[in-house]
Every structure is written in structure tokens, then in C-alpha cells.
Amino acid sequence: MKNILLFGAGKSATSLIDYLLANAPRQKWHITVADHDLMLIKSKTGKSYYATPAAIDIKDQTARQQLIQETDLVISLLPPHLHITVAKDCLQFRKNLLTASYIDPEVRKLEKDIEKAGLLFMYEMGLDPGIDHMSAMKLIHSIEKKGGQIFSFKSYCGGLISPESLDNPWQYKISWNARNVVMAGASGAIYRDKGKTREVSYEQLFDHNKTIQVPGLGKLAYYPNRDSLGYMESYRLENIATFMRATLRFPDFCEGWNALIKLGLTGEDGKVQTDQLTCFDWATRHIDGADKQAGHEEVMARFLGVSSKSKVIRQLKYLGLLNGDQINLGEKTDAEVLQHLVEDKLKMEPSDKDMIVMMHEIEFERRNMATRIHSYMITQGEDNVRTAMAKTVGLPLGILAKLLLQEKITLTGLHIPVMPEVYNPVLKELEEFDIRFEESFE
Template sequence: MKNILLFGAGKSATSLIDYLLTNAPRQKWHITVSDHDLMLIKSKIGKSYYATPAAIDIKDNAARQQLIQDTDLVISLLPPNLHIIVAKDCLQFKKNLLTASYIDPEVRKLQDDIKKAGVLFMYEMGLDPGIDHMSAMKLIHSIEKKGGQIFSFKSYCGGLISPDSNDNPWQYKVSWNARNIVMAGSSGATYKEKGKVKELSYEHLFDHSKIIQVPGLGKLAFYPNRDSLGYMEAYNLQDLATFMRATLRFPDFCEGWNAVVQLGLTEDTHKIQTDQLTYNKWATQHVTPEKQSGPEEMMAQYLGVSTKSKVIRQLKYLGLLSTDVINLGEQTNAGILQFLVENKLKMEPADKDMIVMMHEIEFERRNMATRMHSYMITQGEDNVRTAMAKTVGLPLGIMAKLILQDKVTLTGLHIPVMPEIYNPVLKELEEYDIRFEESFE
């Protein structure tokens, strides 16, 4: 019997847990699911003979380390800042580690030690990052194998609401960690276009939204994502004139979120007392009116829009013009905004989300310039078995199976860009209707 330990039972864990439990009898696995919320764990594992709940405080060293010592493989779906404490334990006890999160500077420092320990730490093994790396590398390697010379690479991905459930002015609902939504883009973005390195600050990220056409969906907006340049070496495309990774949203979202950023409501450093503070006072804290006016007029004036504009409707919908008292104790602006996003943009039980991913690669072969589009659209079932949970969780589950079947000999700190990983994972994902369509121009 092989033991798998999963840290984190939140939104993205549902499909992973389902996959592990479905495979457990045949693969002879036992799964321990650890989270601080026992009821949440039990809601995910049911009464399965093959699963054990472990409700612990992740910062309880003794409890955490005991769980890690007793397992064969660790999967972490914790908030990104907590991965490092799990990673250090996995290194100490020589356990393989899988996570969907980005490789961070702290774990990068352990790179040599991970290799020496002979264990595999596979990061970025979820959706974005994850499926994007695997599908992109399969295309890149295929083009190169046929003698093609790539000169432009653009990759787009977004967790969106399905058109059937798209019923609010934001054209958006929360299908993953709301904190990540609030903080998305806060570090700005760096990418390369036509030979020039472009940098966008957070304040200008959303007002530079551009449009792409996605087959079957029409127009979607995109904004560059983090530091694209860091992946040029990983993809072995260091000499490209254009290289960009970007996030997809429906156009209205970007317009509204740009207003939220301009109002300073995503700041996450200074705490303010909210017990007597109304939402409209909070939302206009940085706005100095040109003349005596109410919050709605002040906000419209500050943003340079009409009081009847779509942006003002969005801000109203989110609750920024409400006279209700916030009453959340001491909070940062981002903390208050997260509370609103979680409550105002939540998915209802029957709502369906949607994952859209598209790669656009321009290359030359036999003196013929070609543009390739490869795209994937995956729909969720409801507000629990979401497309987000599916696309984050299933790659982790498939990777866990490959490791426990001894089909992976790789060691060290990696992201999934190698054929021995992406080929079997992408092949099995197709069984779950996660597949790519291709077109050429």
C-alpha cells in the first residue's frame, strides 16, 4: 500500500481528491488529506475506506512532520507562501513533492540539495502554470523536430465564467482562491515583443488590455502575466523576438478592475480600522473631489467616466458605493476587497466555470511562414466540480500515479517541460475532455 499525503482541501482540491480515491483500489493507495478544517476535509473524502482526514495547523511542526514521515508522496495545495515549510520537510525526510504553484526563490535555493537527496520536486504541475507548459512544449518540440524555426510565442490562459452563467456586469465569478484574484498582476509584467523588452507596472497593466479571438467564444481581453522572460530558457526559446504569457478575461472585467486598481483598493500593506467605516467612505479614501459631491459623482469624476457608465455599475455591484459599515476589524484594502469579491462574485450552486487556454506560435519551415493556434476550452459541472479544480487537480493526480508506478526516474527541482512527463499526462487528460484543437494560417 502506497501512501499519498495531500495538504489543502480547498476549491482546487476537489477533482484531485476524486481522482486519487477513484484510482486508490486498483493502485493500492491510501490518501491522507490534511487541512485546518475537518468538516471541509470530510466533505471532500466522504466515507471512503481509502482516505483519512488529518485536521492540523500547518505550522504545527511535530504534527506536520509526522504526516510527512509516514507517506510516500506529498502533494501541496496550500497557499504559495506555505509551500516552503512543506518543501523543507520533504527534503529532510526524502519525500517527492508535487505542487501546482510557481517555483519561488526560497525553494530555488534548495535546488542542489533536492538533487543530492535524489528526490523529485515537481512544481507548476497544475493549470497555469502546468498544462500551459506541457501543451506548449509538445507543440514547440513537434515544430522543431520537423525543422521549423520559431520566431514568436504567445500563450494565454484564463479561468472564466461559462457564458451560460455569465449574469453580472463583471462577467466574472470566483472559481479559485479569491486572494489570488485580488493580488493578480500586482508585481506588474515583463515580456518581449518584436525584439524589445516591455515592462508594465501594475497601475497600467489592465488599461493595456488587448483583444484576441477565441474560436467558439469570440473576443477575450488579455494582459501580460508576471515575468514571461523567465520562461524563455525553460522553453529553450532564448532568441525569440516575441515571447509573452498572458491572462485571459472577458473585456468588461479588465475595464472594471483597472478602476479598482486606480482607486488604490488592492493595496495590501497598511491596515485600517473598519468597525465604523462604510464601504463608500473606504472606496473613495484616495479621491479628492473637485467640488462638493456624493461618492458616486466623486468616483466617476476621479476615474473620468460618467455616473451612468458600465464601470460605475460594476463598482456598485461589488458594493463599493454601499453605506453599510464594513465591520471586519483591522484589514488592508486588499483584505476588504477580497471579502467583497468572495461574496459579490461567488458562484451559485448551478453555475459553471470555464477554462480557456490558447497558444499562438509563429514559425518558418521550408521558407514558408506559418501561424499556429492551439486552443482548449473546458467547462465545469457546477460550483464544486469546477473546470478550475479539474485542470489544476488532474495533472497532479496523473503525475502522482506516474511516480508511484515508478514510471518517472527524474530527480531534482523541475517544471513539466520534458516529453517523459507531458506526453503521458496530456494523453490521460484527454480522457477527461481536456484536449487541444489546432488551426494553421
């Protein structure tokens, strides 16, 4: 019997837990799911003979380390800042570690020790990052194997809401961590475009509203990710002229979020006392000389330079920013208040379906002829629990866990999934779950 320890039973864990439990009888696994919320764990594992719930505080070193010592493989879906705690324990007790989160500077410091111990720490093994790396590298390696010289690489991904569930002016609902949505883009972006490094500030990020055409969906807006340049070396495309990774949204979302940035409602600098503070007074705190006696729509519209009947004003009204309701959350940052509002107003209803859209656009030259390849994937969720987001984040982790425990992958060190021995079997099995890419050439 092989033991798998999963830290975290939140939104992204649902499909992973389903996959592990479905494979447990045949693979002879037992899965321990650790989270601070016992009822949440039980809602995911049910009464499965192959699962054990472990309600622990992740900061409880004794409880945490005991679980790690007793397992064969650790998977972490904890908030990113907690991964280093688990990583150090895995190194100490010689356990392989899988996670969907980005490699951070702290775990980089452990890289030599991980390699020396003969362990595999696979980071960025979810959707974005994760499936994006694997599908992109499969394309890149295929092009290069046939003698193609890549000169432009663009990759887009978005966690969206399926068109039939779009019933609000934001064209968006929360299908994953709301804090990540609120903080997206806060550090600006950097990428390479036609041989030049482009830097975009947070204040400009949602303002340009560039679009791409996605088969079956039409135009989607995109904004570049924080640091595309950091992946040029990982993809072995250091000398490429254009390299950009970007996030997809329906166009209306970007316009509305740009208004929130202009209003100063997304920051984390300082806290405001929200008790007895109305939503409108909070939302207009940064508008100098605002005439609070004027109509709320007019105050906002005048500041933003839009019509009081515009779509943006409807979006702000939908979030509750124009009403007199009191916030009453105590001392909070603007970002925390905004997170509270979007979690309430943009939540998925039980019957809502989310949607993942991923698209790669690669231009290359072969035999003096330029070619552009489009590779795209669209997958839908079932409802607000078994979401496309949970499926695409969790399944790659589950599949890799199986391959490791079957000893079909013997890779060691600190890695992201850019190598054929990982991406080939994982992408192949993902197709069984209707996660597959279609390609077209120009």
C-alpha cells in the same frame, strides 16, 4: 499499499481527491488528506475506505513531520508561502513532492540537495502553471523536430465563468483563491515583443485592454503576466523575438478592475480602520476634495472620467462601493477589504459553471515559409464545487502521482513539467477528462 499525503483540501483539491480515490482500489493506494478544517476534508473524502482525514495545523512540526514520514509521496496544495516548510521536510525524510505552485527562490536553494538525494520535486504541475507548460512544450518540440524555427510565442490562459452563468456587470465570478484574483498584476509585467523588452506598470496593466479572438467565444481581453522572460530559458527559446504569457478575462472585467486601481483600492500599503466606515467612504478615501454631498455615482464618475450611467459605475455599484453599509472588519489593508467584497459579491452560486480557456499562438519559419499555429483548449466545470479550475489544477497532479508510484517516471531533481516523459502521458490521460487541445494553421 502505497500511501499518498495531500496537504490542503480547498477549492483546487476537489478533483484531485476524486481522482486519487477513484484509482485507489486498483492501484492499492491509501490517501491521507491534511487540512486545518476537518469538516472540509470529510466533505471531499466522504466515507471512503481509502482515505484518512488529518486535521492538523501545518505549523505543528511534530504532527506534520509524522505524516510525512509515514507516506510514500507528498502533494501540496497549501498557500505558496508554506510550500518551503513541506519541501524541507520532504528532503529530510526522502519523500518526492508534487505541487501546482511556482518554484520560489527558497526551494531553489535546495536544488542540489534534492538532486543528490535522488528525489523528484515537481513544481508548477497544475493548470497555469502546468498544463500550459506541457501543451506548449509538446508544440515547440514538434515544430523543432520538423525543422521549424520559432520566432514568436504567445500563451494565454484564463479561469472564467461559462457564458450561461454570466449574470453580473463584471462578467466574472470567483472560482479559485480570491486573494490571487485581487493581487493579480500587482507587480506589473515584463515580456519580449519584436526583439524589445516591454515593461508594464500595474497602473497601466488593465488599461490597454487588448483582445484576442477565441474560437466559439469571440473576443477576450488579456493582460501580460508578471515575468514572461523567466520562461524563455525553460522553453529553450532564449533568442526568440516575441515571448509573452498572459491572462485572459472577458473585456468588461479589465475595465472595471482598472477603475479599482485608479481609486487606490487594491494596495497593501498600510491599514485602515474599517469599523463604522462605510463602503462609499472607504472607496473614496483617495479622492482629494470629493464632494460627499453629491450623488455617489457622480463623485465616482467625475473622478474616473466616465458617465454616471456607465458600465464601470454599474460595476462599482454591484460591488457595494456606492452604498452606506459599514464594513466593520477592524484594521485591514485595502486589498483585504476588496477581497472581502469580491468574495461576497462575485461568488459562484451552486448551479454556476466556470470555464478554463487556454490558447497558444506560435509563429515559426520552415523552408522559408512563415506559419502560425493556434492551439486552444476550452473546458467547463459541472457546478461551483466540481469546477473546471479544480479539474485542471488537480488532475495533472493526480496523473503524475500515479505515474511516479507505478515507477513509469524515474526523473529526479527540481523541475517543472517541460520534458516529454512527463507531458506525453499526462496530456494523453487528460484527454479522457475532456481536457484536449484543438489546432489550426495559418
